[in-house]
Amino acid sequence: MRVTQSMLAQNSLNNLNQSFERMGVLQEQLSTGKKITKASQDPVVAMSGIRYRGETNQIQQFQRNVGEVNNWMDSTDSALGKATDAMQRVRELTTQAANGSYEEGQRGNIAEEVTQLTQHVADMANSEVNGKHIFNGTDTTTPPVLNPENPGEENLEDYQITNNGDVYEHTNTNAAENEYTFHVGGDPANSSITLNYDNENNLENITDGGGNSIDKEEIIVTKESTNNNDVEIEVMQGVKMPVNSNPENTFQNGLFQDLTSLSATLRDENAGSEEISNHLDTMDKHIDNIVNERAEVGARQNRVEMIENRLGNQEVTAEEIMSENEDADMEKVIMNLMSQENVHQAALSSGARIIQPTLMDFLR
Template sequence: MRVTQGMLNNNMLRNISQGYERMDKYMDQLSTGKKINRPSDDPVVAMRGVSHRSTLDKVEQYERNISEVHNWMDNSDEALNETGQALQRLRELTVQASNDTYDNNQLKNINEEVKQLTNHMKELANTKVNNKYIFNGTDTTQPRFKEDGTLNDAANISNAAVNIEVSDGIRLQANVNPENVFSQQLFDDLQELGNKLSDQNTAGADLDEYIGKIDEHFQGLVNERADLGARMNRVEMVEDRVSQQKVATTKLLSDNEDADIEEVIMNLKMQESVHRASLSAGARVIQPTLMDFLR
């Protein structure tokens, strides 16, 4: 085959152009820190990257969900703690009132405190966090008690569990069962207690049964808080596992896409040397022109 000057020129230009492309690739890797900057660079790496990013997005969503669960549980636990303190105080007042040495005026004063504690517990039952009522089940837009302090209509009362997904296939209940803490029976009993304290004919022995009723409600609260505490411990364990998954997935994504900067710099330097050698060789291949003889 006869090799012409035009063939030499075209081959030289093609090789120089390819050298530019390789240098451009290494410079892109150096500036972005990534092995590939478009799917066509390496389809296999690109597809693995899509998979790892999808997994990482899910893990980050689980982290946000866990944060929401913590918010529900922490506020619920604080409200239950205050409710327990109120019930303990109500029991103390009832024990005092059951003493026959108290006169009607003293019983009236005790009743005033009972009313205030009852109202306080109703306010706790309407605890609102992030614009959601956390003690009305899944109907978080409705308060458990109306503004006048009476229990909301039956249609607006919900005791359903609020389940939030915190990991693949794992959904945890974020709320407590409000019926076990803020039931209608609790406030009915407190209303009856108040009526007894207001009745001048009430004897100390007439109040003994309410001590037992308050104890029953307090035990229900303790049981619900214990269940909440167990779920809070489990959330922390799930949170640790999700955090480990995030670290592992981030590492996989980095190993798959991040460029070895030292290797990229070395390849770029080598390509620059090859490029200079190509230009030098090309200068010798190209035939002299008339301009060269006119110098």
């Protein structure tokens, strides 16, 4: 077969174009640090990269979920700790008041402090994380303890009032007067408490059945029924962790009933030391409930910490595998690029020798 000058020139140009393409690929790997930039360059690497990247993203999402879990549990532990301190102080005051040497005025001062501590425990029951109540089950938008001064959009008919150890349930609403009446046990024949509001839903006063004024700090307004459902967050594939605390174990209605009953006993001038001492066992029971719940939360925190460590290890492993699949070996790429440059220079030199001089070269 006759090989012409044009065939040699065309082959030389084709080889040079292929050399340019190889150099272009190597330069792209060097600048991006990746083996491929298009799926068509290596479909196997591309599909594996999608799978590995999806796994890494899932692990990172679980890590963000664990951060949210820690936020909930840290807030829960803090609230339970402060509630425990308040209840311990109530017990100290109860022991102190049981001393027969205390006079009526001194007991009244102790009762006032117990009332303030009760309000503090109520504040802990309303603890929030990112605007969500952590002691009301899955009903995170509703406060378990309502501030009567600022009920907001909450329906007072869904709440009950605790005062002096008695529980007042809603019995009547006078919409025209904006009044909400509650009776002991929900029986209209028993004692009553009425909340009176103005047209802008601001609390005007609280009165009993005889029209006598009641201090807002002497009552506790709580939900009639407690939501005990768990708020769960997925921390691993198929593993959901309950992040909230069961309010039935801590801030149940019985707690506030017993606290207000203690305050009433301390204010009763006819109450004896033994009657006050009887409240100690009740306070101990509530303290134990809070401490036990806090211990349960602590046990879950330990498990979450182990899950967090495992996720960290999985993330490192997943990123290593993804790097091996996608990232270019820079040392190897640099060596190949230098070698290809030498090959390209040799191809240019040989091409210059293959292409014979033309008439134009002689006329220069």
